[in-house]
Amino acid sequence: MSVAAVIQGTRAAIEADPANAAALFKIDGELVGTTEVDIRAGGHQFKVDEPAVLAGGDVAANPVQLALAALGSCQAITYRFWAEHLGIQLDGLSVEVEGDLDLRGFFGVDDSVRPGFGAVRIVVSPRGPESDERYQELARAVDEHCPVFDLFANSVPIARELKLG
Amino acid sequence: MSVAAVIQGTRAAIEADPANAAALFKIDGELVGTTEVDIRAGGHQFKVDEPAVLAGGDVAANPVQLALAALGSCQAITYRFWAEHLGIQLDGLSVEVEGDLDLRGFFGVDDSVRPGFGAVRIVVSPRGPESDERYQELARAVDEHCPVFDLFANSVPIARELKLG
Numbered sequence: 638m639s640v641a642a643v644i645q646g647t648r649a650a651i652e653a654d655p656a657n658a659a660a661l662f663k664i665d666g667e668l669v670g671t672t673e674v675d676i677r678a679g680g681h682q683f684k685v686d687e688p689a690v691l692a693g694g695d696v697a698a699n700p701v702q703l704a705l706a707a708l709g710s711c712q713a714i715t716y717r718f719w720a721e722h723l724g725i726q727l728d729g730l731s732v733e734v735e736g737d738l739d740l741r742g743f744f745g746v747d748d749s750v751r752p753g754f755g756a757v758r759i760v761v762s763p764r765g766p767e768s769d770e771r772y773q774e775l776a777r778a779v780d781e782h783c784p785v786f787d788l789f790a791n792s793v794p795i796a797r798e799l800k801l802g
Numbered sequence: 803m804s805v806a807a808v809i810q811g812t813r814a815a816i817e818a819d820p821a822n823a824a825a826l827f828k829i830d831g832e833l834v835g836t837t838e839v840d841i842r843a844g845g846h847q848f849k850v851d852e853p854a855v856l857a858g859g860d861v862a863a864n865p866v867q868l869a870l871a872a873l874g875s876c877q878a879i880t881y882r883f884w885a886e887h888l889g890i891q892l893d894g895l896s897v898e899v900e901g902d903l904d905l906r907g908f909f910g911v912d913d914s915v916r917p918g919f920g921a922v923r924i925v926v927s928p929r930g931p932e933s934d935e936r937y938q939e940l941a942r943a944v945d946e947h948c949p950v951f952d953l954f955a956n957s958v959p960i961a962r963e964l965k966l967g
């Protein structure tokens with residue numbers, strides 16, 4: 638289905654019944670090595686691991702790189718959808734994301750230091766024939782509607798259960 | 803290097819000079835199809851895509867599944883490190899993560915609805931011979947020191963730059 642058809646069909650379905658907007662996403666993981674994790678997400682499987690300096694085998698990207706990849710790819714896809722929705726031509730797009738981590742948090746050397754990213758920087762380079770103003774309009778709409786941007790920018794309620802044999 | 807050696811070496815390096823705790827993680831992405839994104843993270847490359855209902859080719863997990871995988875794998879690896887640090891035996895671990903998304907946010911049908919996860923649930927199943935109390939102690943330490951748990955639970959400052967031709 639084209640992006641235009643998906644936007645039209647999904648908006649119509651949601652307007653008919655807001656319950657159609659509810660989506661559940663799910664993954665499961667298994668620690669299969671020192672730091673190597675097998676992930677299943679629907680029909681897709683992939684690995685996550687740490688580099689050697691963090692005791693891993695470096696067979697795949699690590700969790701914080703995966704989080705940055707989630708943000709970069711979500712930005713790219715949200716540009717695609719909102720360009721269509723706003724009638725802005727988008728011929729291509731590159732994105733770079735970087736994040737600062739202070740390892741004192743993860744290792745518990747200083748518990749006043751947060752374990753996660755202290756700051757994240759995104760550089761988005763959309764390509765196409767439109768004016769700068771139109772791409773700026775697009776960028777503002779994307780940052781307001783991008784699911785993973787929202788996850789980084791705002792807190793999410795987490796329920797954590799421990800299942801013991 | 804073993805987890806014990808990494809913990810000892812990293813803590814010693816950070817105590818000698820806190821600047822050694824600063825780590826920069828980086829990815830870049832390129833929109834190569836309707837929703838298909840090629841990601842490079844250090845020496846690793848992988849794809850992100852949407853399923854057909856979201857106009858994609860379904861060649862890989864999508865950004866929000868990737869974000870959940872980042873959380874699940876980060877939990878698993880932080881259990882490995884903190885089990886070692888606390889002297890708790892960990893023979894294996896499974897993790898399930900699910901998140902609720904209300905698509906009215908992403909599609910802009912209702913701008914009072916957040917585009918990201920409204921709630922996330924984690925179920926962690928560690929395996930090993932220790933008492934329930936010790937695994938509960940481990941779980942509390944992990945949730946305080948897991949970088950991606952912190953990313954979900956708290957807001958991260960984001961700087962976004964738009965680079966136009």
